[in-house]
Amino acid sequence: MSITVFNTLSGKKEEYKPINPDYSGFYVCGPTVYDYFHIGNARPFIVFDVIRRFLIFRGYNVRYVMNLTDIDDKIINRAKEEGVTSKEIADRYINAFFEDIQKLGIRPADVYSRATDHVPEIITIIKKLIAVDAAYATAGDVFFDVKQFSRYGQLSKKKLEDLQAGKRIAVDELKKNPADFVLWKKAKPGEPSWPSPWGNGRPGWHIECSAMSMKFLGNSFDFHGGGQDLIFPHHENEIAQSCASSGCDTFAKYWLHNGFLDMKGEKMSKSLGNFITARELMEIYPASTIRLFYLQKHYRGPIDFSEDGLNAARTTAERLALTYKKLARLTPGYTGDFEMESRQQTPRLKEFHHRISTLDEELIAAMEDDFNTPGAIGKLFDIVREVNKFIDEGAAEEQEKEVLAWVQGKLDDYDRFLGVIDKSQGGIDHERMDAVMRAVIKLRHSLRKEKNWPLADQLRDGLTEAGIILEDSPAGTTWRWRK
RNA sequence: GGCGGCGUAGCCAAGUGGUUAAGGCAGAGGUUUGCAAAACCUCCAUUCAUCGGUUCGACUCCGAUCGCCGCCUCCA
Numbered sequence: 001m002s003i004t005v006f007n008t009l010s011g012k013k014e015e016y017k018p019i020n021p022d023y024s025g026f027y028v029c030g031p032t033v034y035d036y037f038h039i040g041n042a043r044p045f046i047v048f049d050v051i052r053r054f055l056i057f058r059g060y061n062v063r064y065v066m067n068l069t070d071i072d073d074k075i076i077n078r079a080k081e082e083g084v085t086s087k088e089i090a091d092r093y094i095n096a097f098f099e100d101i102q103k104l105g106i107r108p109a110d111v112y113s114r115a116t117d118h119v120p121e122i123i124t125i126i127k128k129l130i131a132v133d134a135a136y137a138t139a140g141d142v143f144f145d146v147k148q149f150s151r152y153g154q155l156s157k158k159k160l161e162d163l164q165a166g167k168r169i170a171v172d173e174l175k176k177n178p179a180d181f182v183l184w185k186k187a188k189p190g191e192p193s194w195p196s197p198w199g200n201g202r203p204g205w206h207i208e209c210s211a212m213s214m215k216f217l218g219n220s221f222d223f224h225g226g227g228q229d230l231i232f233p234h235h236e237n238e239i240a241q242s243c244a245s246s247g248c249d250t251f252a253k254y255w256l257h258n259g260f261l262d263m264k265g266e267k268m269s270k271s272l273g274n275f276i277t278a279r280e281l282m283e284i285y286p287a288s289t290i291r292l293f294y295l296q297k298h299y300r301g302p303i304d305f306s307e308d309g310l311n312a313a314r315t316t317a318e319r320l321a322l323t324y325k326k327l328a329r330l331t332p333g334y335t336g337d338f339e340m341e342s343r344q345q346t347p348r349l350k351e352f353h354h355r356i357s358t359l360d361e362e363l364i365a366a367m368e369d370d371f372n373t374p375g376a377i378g379k380l381f382d383i384v385r386e387v388n389k390f391i392d393e394g395a396a397e398e399q400e401k402e403v404l405a406w407v408q409g410k411l412d413d414y415d416r417f418l419g420v421i422d423k424s425q426g427g428i429d430h431e432r433m434d435a436v437m438r439a440v441i442k443l444r445h446s447l448r449k450e451k452n453w454p455l456a457d458q459l460r461d462g463l464t465e466a467g468i469i470l471e472d473s474p475a476g477t478t479w480r481w482r483k
Numbered sequence: 484g485g486c487g488g489c490g491u492a493g494c495c496a497a498g499u500g501g502u503u504a505a506g507g508c509a510g511a512g513g514u515u516u517g518c519a520a521a522a523c524c525u526c527c528a529u530u531c532a533u534c535g536g537u538u539c540g541a542c543u544c545c546g547a548u549c550g551c552c553g554c555c556u557c558c559a
Contacts, residue, residue, distance in 0.1 A: 157485095229554065
């Protein structure tokens with residue numbers, strides 16, 4: 001089956017057809033590194049990483065590029081406040097960014113590009129834009145002339161005359177048209193700046209993405225992702241300046257935009273002050289819980305942040321992890337190299353295999369339909385139930401373990417793009433902890449043999465307080481960490 | 484004012500022009516267990532904001548209304 005994606009440009013779902021057979025270019029707007037990113041900012045990082053990983057799963061050779069905006073007003077202000085250079089601020093929060101995404105289970109991009117490393121490329125584009133009359137220089141600033149780009153407004157469906165220019169922010173009187181935007185900003189005293197044909201200054205906000213996406217992915221590439229608030233003006237401006245300078249018809253072919261994370265019905269943002277950083281949240285919830293919380297909603301819709309929602313996701317994540325670990329315990333040494341035809345088939349085995357195969361197809365079909373992760377996760381839990389039932393009914397035979405290993409392989413496949421199964425063992429040296437617990441379980445076993453229930457229960461209750469859950473079964477007692 | 488989106492059970496959330504409207508959380512009952520935990524089984528929306536229209540048939544298509552949100556300014 002083919003993959004369909006909702007394209008903001010057309011406002012419709014479209015079949016994904018790569019521009020280039022060799023690779024799929026994917027550009028995502030990254031962070032402005034003046035502070036730790038908050039959990040609203042985390043949404044595009046997570047969802048576009050999942051989309052990219054699903055494309056890889058489906059065999060596409062994805063080249064994934066993310067910019068790091070390391071020069072802008074906020075960084076400059078922050079540097080002034082702290083009495084350090086802009087570069088020190090940027091470096092600090094770039095490092096923090098890498099730490100945080102790693103903890104969130106986000107795979108690194110193939111290319112991270114810093115705006116300040118691409119000033120020559122940016123200047124080249126601006127020169128070109130001036131040469132074709134798409135931009136004009138005033139006293140030290142350079143502006144893009146939106147009137148010169150006929151397709152302006154195509155992405156955001158806005159008409160220039162409908163914009164309420166100046167309603168909330170005063171229009172710069174140097175501009176020919178209120179919608180014109182700055183490509184090069186004249187340096188103010190004490191600000192970091194670079195030499196240019198128009199004097200010392202620094203790049204405008206939108207131009208870096210054009211310069212870097214075209215440098216690493218070419219004039220036309222497949223996907224461009226970002227938050228819905230970037231549709232206008234940022235992405236609209238990117239299209240204008242990129243196509244005006246390169247002459248391309250298509251800049252990015254598919255525009256993907258994620259919905260917001262709301263706090264009590266209101267967009268979470270730094271300026272509103274209603275945010276919580278990703279690192280703060282990760283002190284409370286494991287990454288698998290946070291990822292599940294996001295991925296149980298479709299990437300284009302809004303999510304309302306809530307503690308209840310996160311707590312529910314934690315329980316959900318635990319159910320998934322428990323089943324996965326149970327499966328893993330049963331299948332050491334089995335390859336999962338399971339061919340239904342070559343095995344002796346019991347009706348039960350056949351039925352199980354058939355059900356999992358069907359659910360597998362449905363799960364993948366959900367992902368193919370505009371990356372419907374909530375639908376896919378629904379199927380994942382259907383699989384969880386089937387597996388638990390199958391194991392409950394007894395799975396001791398060789399071929400049954402082989403089919404379980406096959407299912408485990410499926411779960412591993414899904415998790416290669418979803419990343420919601422917590423396979424960790426709790427952060428403490430598991431080998432030694434397990435040895436200690438074996439001794440404790442042995443002691444309790446003796447107590448139970450003597451039917452000394454009060455002491456056996458007291459021991460178990462004490463462990464529960466310490467965050468350890470014991471589970472008795474005919475096969476013996478196992479222990480695990482409480483989430 | 485212009486543009487875009489959303490409104491499905493107690494909560495979160497998929498989905499479809501037509502047999503039983505996924506899944507998760509919470510809740511109820513049961514199986515299992517010394518008691519638990521985990522797991523499994525059963526139950527939990529005659530109904531998809533409201534009102535009209537198209538249709539043999541709509542929750543799904545169209546229109547209107549109400550409510551909520553976002554963009555038009557830096558913003559994921």
